[in-house]
Amino acid sequence: MPGLSGYLTLLDTLAVTPVSDPQPFLTALLEAYDLTHILYADLERQGEMLRPLKLIHDANPQLERLIGTKGTAALEPVFTGLATILGPSEIDRRHLFETVPGSRDGFAAAGLDQRMLVFPLAPSRPGLAFFACTINEKLSNERATTVLLRDLAALAGLFHAKQLATSGIAPPPSPTNHSKPHLTNREREVLQWVADGKTYWEIARILDISERTVRHFMARSREKLEAVSNKQAVAKAVVGGLIAVRQVRSSAPS
Template sequence: MRPGYFELFDWLEQMRPVKPADFFDRMRATYGIVHLVYVDIIPYSRSVHLHRLHHTLSREQGEALCNVGLNVLLPPLKFVASSVRPVDHATLRQQVPVAEALFGRLATLGIPKEGISYPLLSRASRAAALVICIALSADEMPLFTRSYGRDIQALAALFHAAMIDAEQLQTVSDGELRLITPREREVLCWAAAGKTYWEIAVILGISERTVRFFMSNAREKLNVASNTQAVAEAVWRGLIPHF
């Protein structure tokens, strides 16, 4: 293991709360990483609910990547999130053809194309990953991975655990369960299943106006602006199951 691993390990174990920027700075200094991205999501079939995003990119780089579009960003992200082992970026480009456009954009922004994405174990319905970009050639990556991949993966898992611990949303409190009424949870569940207001009204044997009333209450209590956000937040808090 590279000198500095145990210092980082001890720091992650002892520091509470862990600030992502501090962790990233230490990782860059220890392993020569150019950029790191940590993402925590709930994946859906055609989209994702982004819960946490921390990175070392500049504001301009971040905005430029966002402008690439979900049709380019989502397939590589979902591939990594569904993997059971680290994914080097050369393999990612081979397995997900649209990733070539993403990594081509990275190159124009001064972000190294080579690197490794580490999928992180999460609770049911959630997915997370730590992405590192390194200024090495494709031929040099296997040696880097052999030398430091194991300790980076262990540190990534510890960092992710610290982020979850700090979130204070590991369990739903009695107060949160009482916040959303049983009827509001029913409406949210059927909305999550893709049902319209009219369909929910028929299923529950109530008026469409009442369905709208329950959904409006749920949005207000969850402090969100749209039904999609309400469903995502309710899933995230464990108030309704993930479909």
């Protein structure tokens, strides 16, 4: 499991990886966390179906053959199954396969019938967006799984934000407020450091303010961005052009 330097290296890789070719970042992510497969999707709901606006995956021959022969419609059982996951978590495969018809065969056909972590994201259109990865079946350490969920949740949110911000796919405007949220300079500054992977304690040291003040600025940012978590606030801020996914150096400013 990579430490802080490995995590920051992945942020660097994401920052310099072109949106048109995400494979360098996916490959680095697979290797760093000993993952087996990655599947990212931004899906638009059309009637009872989910149509991919963006569908990105690693070099998964089984999934590639399935899409090549049957099209993305063959992934509908996978999409339907992952739509039942409400927050970052490891899916309960037994429960999922028992409650979602066809999901067992759908995941197996796509080569994704392994332990899987799922990170729901805010879709750009009414529908579904997620970042999912299959993990080593032998991983049993609870601490390691917790670290995976923590790190990958942040990286998944930043990956999604970059895809939206640079692909021409913009999230739908809020029905109640069409203007860009106004963040103060300090709120944007704190939010940028959070996006860069810094802890509240580190940000307090960097900005020479108290950790309590950092928490206050983040709470205000989440409120203004109508976000339920820091990673969602970061994703919305990147998409809205309030902060950037930037290359991060492993050493923090003094």
